[in-house]
Amino acid sequence: xxxxxxxxxxxxxxxxxxxxxxxxxxxxxxxxxxxxxxxxxxxxxxxxxxxxxxxxxxxxxxxxxxxxxxxxxxxxxxxxxxxxxxxxxxxxxxxxxxxxxxxxxxxxxxxxxxxxxxxxxxxxxxxxxxxxxxx
Numbered sequence: 001x002x003x004x005x006x007x008x009x010x011x012x013x014x015x016x017x018x019x020x021x022x023x024x025x026x027x028x029x030x031x032x033x034x035x036x037x038x039x040x041x042x043x044x045x046x047x048x049x050x051x052x053x054x055x056x057x058x059x060x061x062x063x064x065x066x067x068x069x070x071x072x073x074x075x076x077x078x079x080x081x082x083x084x085x086x087x088x089x090x091x092x093x094x095x096x097x098x099x100x101x102x103x104x105x106x107x108x109x110x111x112x113x114x115x116x117x118x119x120x121x122x123x124x125x126x127x128x129x130x131x132x133x134x135x
Contacts, residue, residue, distance in 0.1 A: 004121045006087075006128060007078040017078070019085035020058045021045035023129040024066065026092035029108035030126070033065050036104045040117040043125060044090075054086040062090055065103045070094035076129050081121075089129050 022044045024031040032041040044065040048057040055073055062068040070093040077087045098106060107113070116122045 002081050004124055005080050006124070007080060007084070009075055009078060011078060012084050014054060014086075016084055017048055017054050017086050018083040019045065019047055020054050020061060021079075021085065021087050021125055022058055022062055022073075022090045023076070023087070023126055024062065024068070024071075024090040024092055025135070026068075026095060026108060028135075029110065030112070031066055031092065032107055032109060032113055033103045034105040034107075035117070036102050038117055040115050041107070041113045042117045043122055054088070058086070058088055058090065062092070064099060064101045066092070066106050067096045067098040068092050068094070069096045076132055079125075087125055087128060089133055 024044055031044065033044055034041060044062055046061045048054060052060070054075070058073050062071060072091045074089045075086055076089050079085055079087050112123060112126055
């Protein structure tokens with residue numbers, strides 16, 4: 001995987017963002033998910049679809065990948081790999097049943113799990129959010 005670079009909020013035009021990644025907590029536990037094609041843990045997130053802003057995409061991805069129905073969303077940082085994307089913090093208030101999607105499982109952790117799909121990126125994302133949110 002290419003190097004992940006962090007950028008300040010508002011340092012690029014938000015209309016150029018292509019992805020969103022969510023560090024999410026529910027009842028003081030971190031939420032990670034497993035994609036049906038992989039046996040590793042990932043943070044929820046995905047592509048920003050045409051016509052969506054980062055917040056709309058984050059809400060959609062959190063519902064599709066975790067069943068989140070009510071939450072607060074806070075932008076934390078921009079990041080880039082090959083394109084610019086949003087890193088956000090999500091405090092989940094309510095979750096429903098996991099909808100049918102490419103996600104086969106979610107789990108709740110006190111700390112970052114072992115066996116991450118993108119260990120360097122996800123560790124950086126969690127560290128960045130923890131520095132700001134102090135958890």
